[in-house]
Amino acid sequence: MGSLPDCIRTLIILPKEMKKYHVAIVGATGLQGQECINILEQRKFPAASLRLFSSDKASGRKVFVSHREMAVYEPSSQAFDYANIAFFLEGAGTSTHYAPLAVQAGALVVDTSSAFRLDPWVPLVVPEVNLRDAAKHKGVISTPSSGVIPLVMVLHALNKRSRIKRVVVNSFHSVSGSGARAMEELTTQSKLAIEGKAVAPHIYPHQIAFNLLPEVDVFMDDGYTREEWKIGQETRKILHVDDLPISATAVRTPVYIGNSLAVNLEFASSLSREDARGILAEAPGIKVQDDPTVSLYPQPWSAARTDEVFVGRIRKDTSCDNGLALWIVTDNLRKGAALNAIQIAEAMLRNDSTP
């Protein structure tokens, strides 16, 4: 957990007369950072200026933005002097170290790392679910881990109709969640395995090509991984249901992009397939893909590089009285990370009522 400096700014003031904002991206050379740059362009984010940072020395010092080469700097204590908004998309270490400096410099930090997510004074926000929490920020707003974002969007929509009593979730993680080198490793290992050659794992403890590894993040004493534990903790924090029972199993899969979830939900009262489908079809940010007659259901390959949370395989959970089973897929780099961060920033700008 990172801690914010004592001189916490109670509210970041974004000057309205500017109408455009000075933006800093930390982690610009990584997969999330690249996606962040793409999305800012695609959504015509009102950026007066863009400064790129990366603490990863190995990943190069230049990236392309709108086909133009831009320098990437190492973050420093002066780095954020002109920033109104700083997106942190690297890792918990970088955020813990530099986010407080950005806040001190007057920037609003939107952080996709796990550094501050469970800190009580940091809002953990999915705009479609709990945007009002963002208003209470003290300089930093965190975005949840990639699997939690689609999960809470679905839970939030359904929970309005019938209270959710229990959640069992199997989370299937793509290798892009571990960065570009993990994607390269999947390619290299796949080629070797196809040729019948031995595979030496580097990023993961074992071969990931044509394999499944039930290990995402580090193991804890109770046998759960930190990723599985986070799914429960973050979901409860976002939904403001401290005692919601959740059990998760997180599995790394040989998939480049896309986080898939197999979810079993137990409700306080009955909720039919048709009602659930209708509720989800209306929910913001969610797209229902559910027509078994034509093999229509969410898939990571087709969800990659899109913005929606796709939901399908909606059916009664036959193992309990008021249950539903569903299958959810999202691009873990976009809605699972960079897009969610940018949506938070956009919402904060919309609410920017300073003179």
Added chain:
Amino acid sequence: MGSLPDCIRTLIILPKEMKKYHVAIVGATGLQGQECINILEQRKFPAASLRLFSSDKASGRKVFVSHREMAVYEPSSQAFDYANIAFFLEGAGTSTHYAPLAVQAGALVVDTSSAFRLDPWVPLVVPEVNLRDAAKHKGVISTPSSGVIPLVMVLHALNKRSRIKRVVVNSFHSVSGSGARAMEELTTQSKLAIEGKAVAPHIYPHQIAFNLLPEVDVFMDDGYTREEWKIGQETRKILHVDDLPISATAVRTPVYIGNSLAVNLEFASSLSREDARGILAEAPGIKVQDDPTVSLYPQPWSAARTDEVFVGRIRKDTSCDNGLALWIVTDNLRKGAALNAIQIAEAMLRNDSTP
């Protein structure tokens, strides 16, 4: 469902004085059939003769057995005249058509297809769990689908200590469950996808390389696939618990061999991680691989071409009072199919008390 002929043999009598048995393998050119031939050799099955059959004309008419080429015949009404034991490892269509002929000819049929599994007069057997059911056979003994075999072995072992009240299972299927052409398709698609080329699916409705497809077998009206439905039906039949609540989600994964299961179990009374680990370590056919400190857990890549049911990630299910979560992996062609069939045959021979 296939139906057995009227002249059902009440008991197949295997002549003891022979000590060796005439064996027929139907589906000898398929993945399960090849594995069956390998395992019969490895286990020195007491075969007086071996005749190979396949109704798949496209798959060739010769296979290697002990480095010797053997002819493969089309099954016919006379095919089983000399057989004492006939292993059926092709598909439900072939079994439905030819298994009754083999029974009429006097052979004991052990069938890995779904043709007869849920017929009330056909025992559905995993030797470690319900071998006594096999004694009631009327010519045909079925083996369960590949995911059910490891599942019931684990449930049976734990259920002895504390009654299982509810099962939620996520089943991750390898492509070898769909045959050799599906394995080739995974290779072809993986190469194309790595080169950035378009992939045309043939075996599955969508690309399987670097993707996940929550569709195994056909869809039913209630939104479940037939595979998911079978997991419930077969598990209840084998464990003789007609009302055991089970919900399954079956997902095809880009894995060549190995069926993985993420299982959440609810018990009538508390069962600790340590007790569960101890019970499973003692259970026949099960090997516990569960040491998070060295990333030891079951994986399909390492379970392929082995005989055990591997269990790991054993931990409390944090979403209910008396729950456990586990991760189970098995070779779907061996213990998930051919090996289980051969173990049934071996057990029947051991019990062969005819003069």
